[in-house]
Amino acid sequence: MVTGKGGVGKTTVAAALALALTAGGERVLLVEVEGRQGLAQLFELEPLPYAERRLGEVDADLRLLAVDAEEALLEYLELFYKMGRAGRALRKLGAIDFATTVAPGLRDILLTGKVKEATTRKDDNGNRMYRAVVLDAPPTGRIGRFLNVTAEAARLAKLGPIKSQSEGVAALLRSPMTSVHLVTLLEEMPVQETTDALQELAALGIPAGKIIINGSRPPLLSGHPKVTQAALKRGLADAGLPADQATIAGLRAEANAHLARTALEEQLRTELSHLGRPIVELPLLPDGVDLDGVQRLANILGS
Amino acid sequence: MMLRMDALLADPEVKIIVCCGSGGVGKTTTAAALGLRAAEVHGRRTVVLTIDPARRLAQSLGLTELDNTPRQVKDTQLHAMMLDMKRTFDEVVLTHTAPERAKEIFSNPFYQAMSSTFSGTQEYMAMEKLSQLRSADSWDLIVVDTPPSRSALDFLDAPARLGRFLDGRMLRILLGPARAGSRSVFNLVSASFGAFSKVVQKILGAQLLTDLSGFVSALDSMFGGFRDRAEETYRILQDPQTAFVLVAAPEPDAIREAAYFAERLNAEQMPLAGLVLNRMHETAVPELDAATSAAAASAIRASHPLAAEVLEVHSLLMRQIVRESGMAAHFTDQFPGVPVAKVPAQATDVHDLSGLRIIGAALADAVG
Numbered sequence: 001m002v003t004g005k006g007g008v009g010k011t012t013v014a015a016a017l018a019l020a021l022t023a024g025g026e027r028v029l030l031v032e033v034e035g036r037q038g039l040a041q042l043f044e045l046e047p048l049p050y051a052e053r054r055l056g057e058v059d060a061d062l063r064l065l066a067v068d069a070e071e072a073l074l075e076y077l078e079l080f081y082k083m084g085r086a087g088r089a090l091r092k093l094g095a096i097d098f099a100t101t102v103a104p105g106l107r108d109i110l111l112t113g114k115v116k117e118a119t120t121r122k123d124d125n126g127n128r129m130y131r132a133v134v135l136d137a138p139p140t141g142r143i144g145r146f147l148n149v150t151a152e153a154a155r156l157a158k159l160g161p162i163k164s165q166s167e168g169v170a171a172l173l174r175s176p177m178t179s180v181h182l183v184t185l186l187e188e189m190p191v192q193e194t195t196d197a198l199q200e201l202a203a204l205g206i207p208a209g210k211i212i213i214n215g216s217r218p219p220l221l222s223g224h225p226k227v228t229q230a231a232l233k234r235g236l237a238d239a240g241l242p243a244d245q246a247t248i249a250g251l252r253a254e255a256n257a258h259l260a261r262t263a264l265e266e267q268l269r270t271e272l273s274h275l276g277r278p279i280v281e282l283p284l285l286p287d288g289v290d291l292d293g294v295q296r297l298a299n300i301l302g303s
Numbered sequence: 304m305m306l307r308m309d310a311l312l313a314d315p316e317v318k319i320i321v322c323c324g325s326g327g328v329g330k331t332t333t334a335a336a337l338g339l340r341a342a343e344v345h346g347r348r349t350v351v352l353t354i355d356p357a358r359r360l361a362q363s364l365g366l367t368e369l370d371n372t373p374r375q376v377k378d379t380q381l382h383a384m385m386l387d388m389k390r391t392f393d394e395v396v397l398t399h400t401a402p403e404r405a406k407e408i409f410s411n412p413f414y415q416a417m418s419s420t421f422s423g424t425q426e427y428m429a430m431e432k433l434s435q436l437r438s439a440d441s442w443d444l445i446v447v448d449t450p451p452s453r454s455a456l457d458f459l460d461a462p463a464r465l466g467r468f469l470d471g472r473m474l475r476i477l478l479g480p481a482r483a484g485s486r487s488v489f490n491l492v493s494a495s496f497g498a499f500s501k502v503v504q505k506i507l508g509a510q511l512l513t514d515l516s517g518f519v520s521a522l523d524s525m526f527g528g529f530r531d532r533a534e535e536t537y538r539i540l541q542d543p544q545t546a547f548v549l550v551a552a553p554e555p556d557a558i559r560e561a562a563y564f565a566e567r568l569n570a571e572q573m574p575l576a577g578l579v580l581n582r583m584h585e586t587a588v589p590e591l592d593a594a595t596s597a598a599a600a601s602a603i604r605a606s607h608p609l610a611a612e613v614l615e616v617h618s619l620l621m622r623q624i625v626r627e628s629g630m631a632a633h634f635t636d637q638f639p640g641v642p643v644a645k646v647p648a649q650a651t652d653v654h655d656l657s658g659l660r661i662i663g664a665a666l667a668d669a670v671g
Contacts, residue, residue: 007327007552041555139326141355188652189357190327217619220612227613235610239599241591250587254620255613260650286622288555288630 001147002212003137003197004183005190009214011038012289013183013282014136016297022060023302026131029118031065033111034138039064043291052118057291063130065118072110109149109162112169119172140182140193144200147173147180179209184272186213186265191272198275211272212301216281217265220258227255306577306642309667312341312444317546319437319539320576323449323458324550325560329581331356332653332662333550334448335364335383339656340663342381347443350382350436354429354450359654361385373436379656382442391428392418395532413518425450426458430536437539456567459540546576549641551634553583553627558634565638577642579666580631584623584648593621644669 002014011032018030029052032039037047043057043064050071052063121129138146149166172178180201184190194211201208221227229248236243236251272279282300285293311317322334331353338351350373356366364376364383371390373382397405408414418424429450436445449458539545547568551561561578568575600614635643646665653662 005327006325007554007557011556036556038556041559141326188359188654192358218615220616220619221609224609224612227609231607231609232613235603235607235613236599238607239603239610239614241595241599241614247588247591251613251617253587255616257650258616264651284619286619286626288626 001137001180003143005193018134019298020302027061032136069107140197181209213281215284304642306644313345318544328552336659336662338446349444549578553630582648583645
């Protein structure tokens with residue numbers, strides 16, 4: 001599971017992690033559950049259907065799936081109650097939407113249930129279908145509720161298959177097979193949410209994984225706490241660049257802003273290091289995220 | 304086109320500003336900064352309704368508890384409040400039903416679950432609170448921050464969804480023919496509904512249906528009310544006294560959400576004032592591009608290490624600026640008529656009043 005505050009690059013990191021896990025020819029499933037089609041957008045594909053599709057653009061067995069709660073419910077009904085045509089009729093009426101809305105938590109149980117099914121699925125030889133299933137999970141603000149499926153179900157359904165299904169999901173989530181990685185930027189609010197989410201996970205008994213710092217800047221100027229005008233001027237002149245007053249002032253201001261930012265980042269890095277989780281840093285991709293960028297991040301995560 | 308923020312904040316005809324956008328783009332900060340500026344610079348009696356503010360920002364606004372009451376922010380003319388979803392829901396129930404009935408509703412487990420976790424309750428209650436604040440008539444301007452939803456559009460859709468749900472037609476059908484008022488319409492599909500009801504019972508258990516049934520009969524008198532209120536608030540959002548401010552950061556997801564929202568506001572004839580693009584990087588040396596700067600840095604790395612690293616910082620910054628202007632252009636090419644305010648990235652995070660004032664000034668001075 002990969003979570004983090006909105007805007008920290010959760011989807012990118014989930015994709016890079018999934019790609020890293022395909023190393024050695026392994027098959028990995030990358031799942032999204034929020035109906036945002038974030039994976040399709042990341043890989044520049046048409047909207048993903050509710051089906052596991054291999055990503056053709058990479059030389060790896062990476063499969064993508066966008067889980068939709070309604071589709072998952074229909075699949076579930078078909079599996080347990082054989083209600084193919086009736087199910088479709090219900091859908092036309094909006095009854096499925098109604099059912100996933102009428103019971104708060106049912107939606108999350110269906111989504112996590114699908115993830116469990118894929119995780120534990122076996123092929124004809126009795127081997128696990130996937131080496132790993134990577135979930136681009138809801139953001140930190142909703143992760144506790146999303147993962148706390150049993151409590152949600154127990155509030156509503158005291159008996160019945162939903163209850164046993166949710167218990168199965170809860171057991172998997174609390175087992176060593178699960179790891180919830182937290183993506184953050186070196187900014188105050190994402191770091192705060194990472195701290196809060198770790199506490200929440202601990203309270204739920206769900207194993208936390210690594211803290212992944214995304215968008216980490218190269219440690220430029222770390223040996224030069226003071227950017228002097230004279231040194232800059234000589235360098236610019238030697239490089240054959242304009243060394244006028246305005247250019248020097250502009251570049252110095254940028255350098256000082258960079259130093260102020262990195263000082264704050266250093267402080268946040270220290271805060272994160274006290275949370276007791278392993279930390280991985282992924283570099284800022286200054287030109288934005290494309291497939292090459294995801295591959296680059298995957299190589300770092302893989303090593 | 305440039306978004307003239309001060310003109311918007313000063314306009315006496317504008318009574319509501321709704322800030323919307325995807326998560327992590329600085330929506331709450333923008334809402335608070337706009338509210339503070341309206342109160343301090345334009346002297347308007349302003350209240351900011353925040354939904355789920357980050358802790359330190361909440362503290363700086365003096366919002367230490369969820370008490371659903373606007374309170375004056377220390378050392379300012381601004382009032383602020385944090386939405387208490389459950390309490391707002393309780394208030395709605397209380398205004399629409401007799402006290403004993405309300406008690407019955409409050410103790411129903413289904414109501415308890417729904418009033419705190421139903422997806423859409425937060426949006427509905429934000430609308431409800433907005434409508435209450437508006438009818439109180441003690442405010443010149445209400446600035447609303449929207450809930451951190453899955454999609455920014457949820458703010459528009461969730462209330463209607465909840466209203467429809469509470470309107471209860473589906474519930475009545477589900478709970479048996481005796482309750483179905485418009486049964487004939489559904490005759491053709493009643494077989495499916497019978498199966499549906501059975502399946503729901505199987506999956507969720509009979510207990511849930513019993514609770515649900517109790518909930519439905521207790522809420523019976525309120526059904527029309529919920530839908531009417533949702534529709535009424537929706538109409539407020541279409542009124543010219545409302546101004547939507549889209550908030551985004553120069554990231555693909557945020558820009559896409561903003562574009563969906565702009566399209567939707569157009570379709571619904573809701574008044575879009577403009578787009579705020581937060582965290583835009585800027586440079587004082589635009590003529591020195593990324594490639595030249597990086598090449599120069601390698602050339603002088605050995606002889607002038609400090610200047611080389613300064614040039615590398617500049618090179619990275621230029622690449623980021625190019626990428627961000629490309630992102631911004633995605634939106635402006637698609638919506639050339641929507642005014643834009645670009646707010647420079649701040650060197651450090653904003654979580655106090657002086658930081659909010661700086662952001663407010665940056666919003667007012669922003670270039671398009």
